[in-house]
Amino acid sequence: MAPSSVDDVAAGLRDAGYLPGDSTALVSFLAARLGKPVLVEGPAGVGKTELAKALARYLDRRLVRLQCYEGLDEAKALYEWNYRKQLLRIQAGEHDAGWDTLQDDIFGEAFLLERPLMTAIASPDPVVLLIDEIDKTDQEFEAMLLELLSDFQITIPELGRVEARTHPVVLLTSNNTRELTEALKRRCLYLWLDYPEAEQELEIVRLHTPELPETIARRLIEIVGMVRELDLKKPPSIAESIDWARALLLLGADDISPEVFRQTMSIIVKHRTDLDTVAERVGVRLGPAAPRAA
Numbered sequence: 276m277a278p279s280s281v282d283d284v285a286a287g288l289r290d291a292g293y294l295p296g297d298s299t300a301l302v303s304f305l306a307a308r309l310g311k312p313v314l315v316e317g318p319a320g321v322g323k324t325e326l327a328k329a330l331a332r333y334l335d336r337r338l339v340r341l342q343c344y345e346g347l348d349e350a351k352a353l354y355e356w357n358y359r360k361q362l363l364r365i366q367a368g369e370h371d372a373g374w375d376t377l378q379d380d381i382f383g384e385a386f387l388l389e390r391p392l393m394t395a396i397a398s399p400d401p402v403v404l405l406i407d408e409i410d411k412t413d414q415e416f417e418a419m420l421l422e423l424l425s426d427f428q429i430t431i432p433e434l435g436r437v438e439a440r441t442h443p444v445v446l447l448t449s450n451n452t453r454e455l456t457e458a459l460k461r462r463c464l465y466l467w468l469d470y471p472e473a474e475q476e477l478e479i480v481r482l483h484t485p486e487l488p489e490t491i492a493r494r495l496i497e498i499v500g501m502v503r504e505l506d507l508k509k510p511p512s513i514a515e516s517i518d519w520a521r522a523l524l525l526l527g528a529d530d531i532s533p534e535v536f537r538q539t540m541s542i543i544v545k546h547r548t549d550l551d552t553v554a555e556r557v558g559v560r561l562g563p564a565a566p567r568a569a
C-alpha cells in the first residue's frame with residue numbers, strides 16, 4: 276500500500292500514535308514514493324526513532340532495526356558465517372563426498388547468519404529498515420552502507436550476489452555527534468527534527484498522557500519552554516516532557532506549584548550543574564515554595 280498524498284501520510288502517522296510536523300509528513304511521503312532513504316537528524320529525544328516505528332505501523336510493514344555503536348562491523352550488520360554449525364557439519368560429514376562438495380555445502384544459505392541489513396534486503400515482504408544512530412559508527416561503515424543503499428544488493432564472496440527482492444523504506448537517524456559524509460547525505464532525503472512548537476508538543480504530551488488535565492499539561496509545556504531557553508548541558512526533550520507528565524499524573528499533582536517543581540525537576544534535567552541553574556532561574560520565577568501546613 277503506497278500512500279497517495281502527504282495528507283494521507285500525516286493522518287496515517289497520527290493513527291499510528293505519532294504526530295508529525297509538516298516536513299515530517301512530506302519527507303515520509305516522498306520516501307515511501309521515491310524509495311529514497313531518509314536521514315533524520317536532531318537532538319536526542321525528539322522522535323527520530325519513533326518515526327521509523329510509527330511508519331512501520333502505518334505502512335503495515337515489519338520494522339528491521341540496526342542499532343549502531345562504535346566498532347560495529349559488517350559481521351554484525353550484514354551477515355556472518357555460522358562457524359559452529361559449519362564445524363558440526365564437517366565433523367558429522369560423510370567424508371567420502373569430498374572436500375569440494377562439503378565446501379559448497381557449508382558455504383550455502385543454511386549456514387549463513389543474517390544480520391539486520393541482510394534481513395531487510397532478503398525479506399520477501401517489504402520492510403521498514405531503521406539504521407539508528409549512524410553517527411556512532413565510523414566512516415568505513417558509512418561507505419559500506421552507501422553501496423547497499425544505492426544498489427540494494429549485497430555480494431557474498433562464497434555465495435554471489437543477493438539482490439533485494441523488495442524495496443525497504445529506509446530511515447537513518449543521527450544525533451549529530453559527528454558530521455556525516457557528503458556522499459551519504461547526497462543519497463538521502465533529509466529531515467531535521469527539533470524541539471517542537473509549544474502547541475505541537477502539548478498535543479504530543481496529551482497523546483501520551485490523555486488523563487493529565489489540560490491546564491497542567493499547558494503549564495508543563497510552558498515551564499519546559501523556559502528551561503530550554505537556559506544554557507544547559509542537556510535541555511529537556513520531548514521524551515522528558517512525556518516522562519514528567521506521567522510522573523505528575525502518578526503523583527496526582529493538581530498544579531505545578533514551586534514545591535512540586537522542586538521535587539520533580541530532576542525528571543527533566545539530568546546534570547548536576549543544570550539542576551542548579553534550573554533551580555535558580557526557573558524555581559525563582561515560579562515563586563517561593565509554600566510553607567508546609569502544620
Ligand SMILES: Nc1ncnc2c1ncn2[C@@H]1O[C@H](COP(=O)(O)OP(=O)(O)O)[C@@H](O)[C@H]1O
Nearest residue numbers: 292293294319320321322323324325479513514
Ligand atoms: N511527534 C511525536 N508524536 C508522538 N510521540 C512522539 C513524537 N516525538 C517524540 N515522541 C515520543 O518521544 C519519545 C522520544 O522519542 P525517540 O524517538 O526515542 O527520540 P529520538 O530517537 O529522537 O532520541 C518517545 O516516547 C516518542 O514516543
Ligand SMILES: [Mg+2]
Nearest residue numbers: 323324325407
Ligand atoms: Mg533514538
